Amino acid sequence: MPTSEQDFLAVIDRHFPDRGEHVLLGRGDDCAIIGLDPGQPGGGRLCLSTDLFVENVHFRRSYFSPADIGHKALAAAASDLAGMGAAPVGFALSLALPEGLDDGFLDQLLAGMAELSGRLSLPLIGGDLSRGPVLALDVVVLGRPGPSGRLLKRGQARPGDALLLLGDIGLARAGLLELECRGECDPAAWPAARAAHLRPEPRIAEGLALAQIVTADGPAVSGLMDVSDGLTRDLPRFLGPYGADISLNGDQLHPEVAAYFSARGEDPVEAALLGGEDYALLASTSPERLPMVLAVLPQARVIGAVSSEPGVRLNSGALLRQGFDHFAGRETA
Amino acid sequence: MPTSEQDFLAVIDRHFPDRGEHVLLGRGDDCAIIGLDPGQPGGGRLCLSTDLFVENVHFRRSYFSPADIGHKALAAAASDLAGMGAAPVGFALSLALPEGLDDGFLDQLLAGMAELSGRLSLPLIGGDLSRGPVLALDVVVLGRPGPSGRLLKRGQARPGDALLLLGDIGLARAGLLELECRGECDPAAWPAARAAHLRPEPRIAEGLALAQIVTADGPAVSGLMDVSDGLTRDLPRFLGPYGADISLNGDQLHPEVAAYFSARGEDPVEAALLGGEDYALLASTSPERLPMVLAVLPQARVIGAVSSEPGVRLNSGALLRQGFDHFAGRETA
Structure with missing residues (x-):
């Protein structure tokens, strides 16, 4: 099965x-x-x-x-x-x-x-x-x-494109772990993480806005997807034949993500990339069009760039897929 | 609930x-x-x-x-x-x-x-x-x-309209009763009834054909619905504020319906009207347009007419709703 x-x-x-x-x-x-x-x-x-x-x-x-x-x-x-x-x-x-x-x-x-x-x-x-x-x-x-007549797909990003993230990653994962906690858990702790798991907000307005940014050559955003299975799993689906270099540190994470996973002795960045049920948006755009996109959606964060070299590298280090294989089997469905 | x-x-x-x-x-x-x-x-x-x-x-x-x-x-x-x-x-x-x-x-x-x-x-x-x-x-x-641009709804039939049925009623009900039979049942008996319950055929081609019959005044068919909960329940939904006079006898039923319910000492017509999961089509058309509809779909059977008098009467007799209240609670979900 x-x-x-x-x-x-x-x-x-x-x-x-x-x-x-x-x-x-x-x-x-x-x-x-x-x-x-x-x-x-x-x-x-x-x-x-x-x-x-x-x-x-x-x-x-x-x-x-x-x-x-x-x-x-x-x-x-x-x-x-x-x-x-x-x-x-x-x-x-x-x-x-x-x-x-x-x-x-x-x-x-x-x-x-x-x-x-x-x-x-x-x-x-x-x-x-x-x-x-x-x-x-x-x-x-x-x-x-929407009015531009455009719908945005995954698998459309090109090497050199910037990768943009809208929304927090890892926060719903922390919430799930805390909600599933057996024994001594404070029901008032980690309120943002709990809310991210129980009450995620779909980013309809931001997705729609991204698809409306159009230049004479076509849409400014080359690819778009929602991050529902965690960036680790969703990035390869987004990239298709290409790879990516991701640059992410704890300061770019929600404070509860950094604190929650640090307290458990886990690397917050790795945990956030594993994520799951983030309902963040992942988008790509060429370096020339990046300022236009950031002007419309300043809350978008650049987390890396698409590379012609396959594989996803984190902070110039190991391949993401290899780094997280030990998580396999720990996911909720 | x-x-x-x-x-x-x-x-x-x-x-x-x-x-x-x-x-x-x-x-x-x-x-x-x-x-x-x-x-x-x-x-x-x-x-x-x-x-x-x-x-x-x-x-x-x-x-x-x-x-x-x-x-x-x-x-x-x-x-x-x-x-x-x-x-x-x-x-x-x-x-x-x-x-x-x-x-x-x-x-x-x-x-x-x-x-x-x-x-x-x-x-x-x-x-x-x-x-x-x-x-x-x-x-x-x-x-x-389809090409006519028409979709047909329920609640559109007018008094005087003929009521047309496409497909067998009661056959899937006989099949369900036989399939649910505990004890001495012949697994080869009532093959059409069993097939009607297990493998119903949606009448897409006939529904589409009905919607394409258009006159200068509009669609020849005034109303259409699929009969999935049995005619007894579905007729009032089809008729809206109006009633109907239904004329139906055992000869118009599938031979297995007539034989199955007769063998159980039940009235085959009442059992067929109770039906359930028939996936037949119920349509209405004015008497003037009836020949045009029957020319396109000769397999359609006239089973009665819409009446301005509320209630559904069977063979000039009692109201259908009253006649079948004793079946309440015997339905599968």
Whole structure:
């Protein structure tokens, strides 16, 4: 049985062709891109992504409030729209409910989801309901190109491009570790880390803004993706055939990330790069266009550059992949 | 907690507005209709529906083969496109897999799904994978208007309209009862009924054909829906404020439906109207346009007429709703 999304895609590929009259971009990016009117320039393009959020796999009811569950299921899915620079269209919710939830539970879950839905202008457009042995949500998000008509993909960065990061990495990882803590844990400690895990904010506005920066030669941003599995795993997906030189130190991390992992005797930078569920955005742009991008989004941080030499090197040191192999098997699903 | 899709919609309505810039038709029909380019006539309209298919709620692995599961999950979702008269665009699959499935299981499931996907020209465009305590599939289907530019809704029939049925009712119900049979059952008996439950065929081609019959005054077919919860439940949803006079006898039912329920001492017509998972199509058209519709789809059967008098009467007799209240609570989810 497949144990990762990559394995799953391989099984899927054996049975389903990755093309179709209306399929402009198939599987493997943050979203698929559908063209409803393939004959018409720019007309009827749609982004679609789907995200499962299953009890005891992606969340636990022991430390997620019902509203947290509703929020995060939608946030995780919406982050895939951010990763394409898409504007929100709407979402569909399929919900499997176990027996024995109290009456307020569903109301609170939907209230948490509705709050984010309203804030993102991402309305609920459909859904389905079923009984099930555990609480499970499947959220399908739809988006469309913003005014520039551009959607941004991964695998488009070129050697020399600067790598930009929007958002904190490692913070949700610290939050997860703390929330999963058994025994002597202070429930008031590490509030930002806990919030990053329970209530991530999809960076729809920033993704959309990145896709609107256009020069006479095309989009200023060459590639974009959301960082949901940690930079260590997501960077190779972003880079395609190329490598990267990453320059990152503890001062560039959220203070709770630096303090949390230092207190555990771990290297905060390595832990942050491992990350997971960061829902940060990773973008690339040429050195000439970098000032234009930073003028629009000054909160973006340059964390390195794309290299024609394969492999990802951290602070001129060892290859990232090798450096973190010992983490394999420690990930949550 | 809500126990039906109607209850669920009521809870949803408390939290989510049923509108949005791109929402042309909200919740409550077979599909939602999205308008990507609301300013442009006919441009960028999309149908969307989502369907959960959960082990031990919608199917059992004891009598569904892996390929049956893959087929039916997609068929049930695709039937919602048929119910709008939409042309297939693609689908997304979210799949939760329990531990311990043997290696061939997922391959066979996907092969069953891929066979129908290819036949319907409904390609897989995205998906997600997770562990879960039981096998669960969520299928999201996307469609678009055919060449006429028309999508057909429920709640549009007018008094005097003929009611047309495409497909068998009650056959899948007989199949379910037989498949759930404990004890002395002949596994070769009632083959059509078993197949109707395990391998329903979504009527995409017929739904699409219905939506293409257009006169100078507009579509020849006033209303359309797929019959998935049984005519007894679905007719009131189709009729809106109106009623209907239904005329149906055993000769119009599939021979296995007539024989199966007669053998159990039940009225085959009542059992067929209760139905469930028929994936038949219910359409309405004015008496003047009926010949035109029957010329295109001669397999359609007239089963009655819309009436300005509320309630659904069977063979000039009692109200359908009252007649079948004793079945309440016997439904599978």
